[in-house]
Amino acid sequence: MKIERVLSRQRSQRIALGLLLLATAAVTIPVLVILLQIVVRGAGAIDWGFLTQNPSQAGKAGGIFPALVGTFYLMVGTIIFALPIGVSAGIYLAEYAPKNWLTRAINMAIMSLAGVPSIVYGLFGLAVFVLALDFGMSLLAASLTLACQALAMTITTSREAIIAVPREYREGSLAIGVTKWQTIRHVVLPQARPGIITGAVLAMSRAAGETAPILVVGAAFFLPGLPSSPFDQFMALPYHLYTVAAHVPGMPKGTVWGVALVLLAVVLFFNVLATIIRLRTRQRR
Amino acid sequence: MCRWDRRKRRRNRAILTKRSVSPGAAEGLDNGLRRRWRWGEKVVEGWVFLAGLLAIAVLLGIIVLLAKEGLPIFSHTPPWEFLWGTKWYPVSDPPTFGIMPFFVATIMVTLVATAIAVPVGVGCAAYLAEVASPRVRETVKPIVELLAGIPSVVMGLIGLMLLSPLIQSMFDLNTGLCGLTAAIMLAMMSLPVIVSVSEDALRAVPEEFKEASYALGATKWETIRHVCIPAAVSGIAAAVMLGVGRAIGETMTVLMVAGGALAVPHSPTDSMMPMTAAIASGIGNAVRGGLQYQALFAIGLTLFIMTLAINLIADWVLERQKRKYAR
Numbered sequence: 001m002k003i004e005r006v007l008s009r010q011r012s013q014r015i016a017l018g019l020l021l022l023a024t025a026a027v028t029i030p031v032l033v034i035l036l037q038i039v040v041r042g043a044g045a046i047d048w049g050f051l052t053q054n055p056s057q058a059g060k061a062g063g064i065f066p067a068l069v070g071t072f073y074l075m076v077g078t079i080i081f082a083l084p085i086g087v088s089a090g091i092y093l094a095e096y097a098p099k100n101w102l103t104r105a106i107n108m109a110i111m112s113l114a115g116v117p118s119i120v121y122g123l124f125g126l127a128v129f130v131l132a133l134d135f136g137m138s139l140l141a142a143s144l145t146l147a148c149q150a151l152a153m154t155i156t157t158s159r160e161a162i163i164a165v166p167r168e169y170r171e172g173s174l175a176i177g178v179t180k181w182q183t184i185r186h187v188v189l190p191q192a193r194p195g196i197i198t199g200a201v202l203a204m205s206r207a208a209g210e211t212a213p214i215l216v217v218g219a220a221f222f223l224p225g226l227p228s229s230p231f232d233q234f235m236a237l238p239y240h241l242y243t244v245a246a247h248v249p250g251m252p253k254g255t256v257w258g259v260a261l262v263l264l265a266v267v268l269f270f271n272v273l274a275t276i277i278r279l280r281t282r283q284r285r
Numbered sequence: 286m287c288r289w290d291r292r293k294r295r296r297n298r299a300i301l302t303k304r305s306v307s308p309g310a311a312e313g314l315d316n317g318l319r320r321r322w323r324w325g326e327k328v329v330e331g332w333v334f335l336a337g338l339l340a341i342a343v344l345l346g347i348i349v350l351l352a353k354e355g356l357p358i359f360s361h362t363p364p365w366e367f368l369w370g371t372k373w374y375p376v377s378d379p380p381t382f383g384i385m386p387f388f389v390a391t392i393m394v395t396l397v398a399t400a401i402a403v404p405v406g407v408g409c410a411a412y413l414a415e416v417a418s419p420r421v422r423e424t425v426k427p428i429v430e431l432l433a434g435i436p437s438v439v440m441g442l443i444g445l446m447l448l449s450p451l452i453q454s455m456f457d458l459n460t461g462l463c464g465l466t467a468a469i470m471l472a473m474m475s476l477p478v479i480v481s482v483s484e485d486a487l488r489a490v491p492e493e494f495k496e497a498s499y500a501l502g503a504t505k506w507e508t509i510r511h512v513c514i515p516a517a518v519s520g521i522a523a524a525v526m527l528g529v530g531r532a533i534g535e536t537m538t539v540l541m542v543a544g545g546a547l548a549v550p551h552s553p554t555d556s557m558m559p560m561t562a563a564i565a566s567g568i569g570n571a572v573r574g575g576l577q578y579q580a581l582f583a584i585g586l587t588l589f590i591m592t593l594a595i596n597l598i599a600d601w602v603l604e605r606q607k608r609k610y611a612r
Contacts, residue, residue, distance in 0.1 A: 027480060111596065124351070148343050181325065242438050
C-alpha cells in the first residue's frame with residue numbers, strides 16, 4: 001500500500017516535471033523556428049544590390065538602401081536625445097535625489113512610462129512634435145518621439161549602473177577633498193560606463209525595430225533620395241517591412257522575407273552587442 | 286529641495302571649510318577655486334534635477350495631450366455612447382463613433398493570449414528556477430531574451446505568412462487573419478516578461494522553505510507546487526499583469542494579423558480590430574482637429590488609462606513581494 005503511494009507520487013512527479021519541460025520547449029522551439037524560417041526564406045533575396053540600391057516599383061524591385069540609412073539616422077537621432085537626459089536623470093536619482101515624495105514620483109513616472117503602449121507615444125509625438133512644434137513629418141519629430149519612448153529605459157539602466165558602483169570608490173574620492181560632482185565625473189561614471197552603454201545599445205536596438213510610433217508620426221513608404229536634413233521625411237526598415245508585407249499586392253515573398261531578415265539582423269546585432277558588453281564587464285569584476 | 290538636504294549640504298560645507306589646508310600662499314588660490322567649484326556644483330545639480338523632472342513632464346505631457354486632443358469628441362458623442370456604441374463610421378454623414386468593437390476585440394485577444402502565455406510562461410519559469418541544470422538555464426535564457434528582441438512587425442509578418450494559413454486550415458475558416466492568430470502571436474510576445482519576472486519571483490523564495498519541504502519527504506514537484514509557487518504567487522501575478530499590459534498595448538502584430546473587421550467580434554476566430562490597430566489604421570486619414578482625430582486620441586486615452594492602471598498595480602504587487610522576503 002505504502003509502496004504503491006510512493007510509486008504514484010513519483011509517477012505524478014515525473015509527469016509534472018515532464019510538463020514543465022514541455023512548457024520550456026514551447027517557449028524556446030518557436031523562437032528557433034522563427035529565426036530559422038526568416039534566415040532560410042530571406043537569405044535568397046539579399047545581395048549587394050538589395051542593400052545599396054533605391055527601391056523601385058513600390059518595393060517590388062530594387063533595394064532597401066534608403067530604408068536602411070533612415071533606420072540608422074533614427075537610431076542615432078534617438079540616442080542623441082535620450083542618452084544625455086537619461087544619464088543625467090540617472091545621476092540625479094542615484095546620487096542626489098533625497099528620499100522624498102518627489103523622488104518617489106519621478107521613479108513612479110519612469111515605471112509608468114515604460115508601460116505606455118508604443119502607439120500612444122506615436123499620438124504624443126504627432127500632437128507635440130509634428131503639429132504643435134511644427135517639425136512636420138520629419139526625421140527630427142520621429143527621433144524625438146522614439147527618444148521619449150527610450151527615456152524610461154536609459155534612465156533605469158543608468159541609475160542601476162551608477163548605484164552598482166561600490167561606495168568605497170566615492171568615499172575614497174571624497175576623502176581626498178574632491179567635490180561631489182568631480183567624484184561622479186571622474187570616479188563613478190567611468191565605473192558605470194559599461195552598464196550605461198549596455199542600456200544605450202539596447203535602446204538603439206529597440207528604436208530600430210519600433211514601427212507603430214513612426215507609422216503615426218509619418219515615415220514615408222517611398223522616397224527618391226536620402227533625407228538631407230533633420231526636417232526631411234525619411235524611410236525606415238520596420239515601416240518598409242510593414243508596407244511591403246501588408247499593403248503591396250503581388251509582392252514577391254522572397255523580398256518581404258529579405259527585408260525582415262535585414263531588420264532582424266540590425267536589431268539582433270545590437271542586442272547581442274549589449275549582451276557581450278555586459279558579459280565582458282561581469283567577467284572583469 | 287527639502288530641508289533635510291539643505292542641512293546636509295550645510296554640514297558638508299562646514300567640513301570643507303574646517304579642513305586644514307596648507308597655510309599662506311595656497312590659501313587665496315584655494316578660496317577662488319572653491320568658489321568656482323561650488324558654483325559648478327550648483328549648476329550640475331540643477332541640471333540633473335531638471336533631467337529627472339523631465340520623466341514626470343513627459344508622463345504629464347502624454348496625459349494632458351491625450352486629454353486635450355481627445356476629450357473634445359465627447360461634445361459630439363457623449364462618453365456613454367462613445368464607450369458602448371457598436372458603430373464606428375468616422376466618414377459617413379453624420380459620423381458615429383462607438384468603440385465597443387475595438388474594446389471587445391482588445392479584451393478578447395488579450396484574454397486568449399494570457400490564457401496561452403500564463404501556463405506556458407510560468408511552467409517554463411518554474412523549470413528554469415527549480416529543475417533545470419545551470420547549463421540548460423544558460424542556454425534557454427538567451428533564447429528567451431532573443432524572443433524579447435524580435436521587433437513586433439517581424440512577429441506580425443510571421444503571423445501573417447506562417448501562422449494564419451495554419452489556423453485557417455485547422456479551424457476551417459474563410460481567413461486565417463483573426464483574433465486567435467493575433468492572440469497566439471501576442472502570447473509569444475508576452476512570454477519573455479512573464480518568464481523572467483516569474484523566475485525572479487521563484488528564485489527569491491528562501492532556500493529554507495524548500496529544505497523544510499524536502500525534509501518532510503516531499504518530492505521536487507510537490508515542493509514546487511505547494512511551497513515555491515504559493516510563496517512566489519504575488520510576483521507571478523505581477524508577471525502576468527505585465528504580460529497583459531504588453532499584450533493590450535501591442536500594435537503592429539494585431540494590425541497585421543487580427544483581420545481588421547469593424548463589427549463587434551463574437552468569437553476569437555472572428556476577424557477583429559483591437560484598439561491599438563484602430564488608432565494605427567485610422568490616424569493616417571484623420572484631419573488634424575477633426576472628429577475622427579479627436580476620437581482616435583480618445584481611444585488612445587482609454588488605452589493609456591488601462592495600461593497605466595495595470596502597470597501601477599503590478600508595480601505595487603512587486604514592491605510588496607520584494608519586502609516580504611527581504612532580509
